Amino acid sequence: xxxxxxxxxxxxxxxxxxxxxxxxxxxxxxxxxxxxxxxxxxxxxxxxxxxxxxxxxxxxxxxxxxxxxxxxxx
Numbered sequence: 334x335x336x337x338x339x340x341x342x343x344x345x346x347x348x349x350x351x352x353x354x355x356x357x358x359x360x361x362x363x364x365x366x367x368x369x370x371x372x373x374x375x376x377x378x379x380x381x382x383x384x385x386x387x388x389x390x391x392x393x394x395x396x397x398x399x400x401x402x403x404x405x406x407x
Contacts, residue, residue, distance in 0.1 A: 355385075
């Protein structure tokens, strides 16, 4: 999954952040990163994942990538 594709605009910024609110999506990304990215910050990911159940939860792709050191390739 490329960062460029993740950042494509569809209906403004809503598309960019809404898909990261889905706990299943976060679980998938977390599993992938844990397996293939030795620098992945799993502790920060766990915090983000636990917050994802809140209605007020909202995170952008850049914030997620920087906080967890996710390897989102272009």
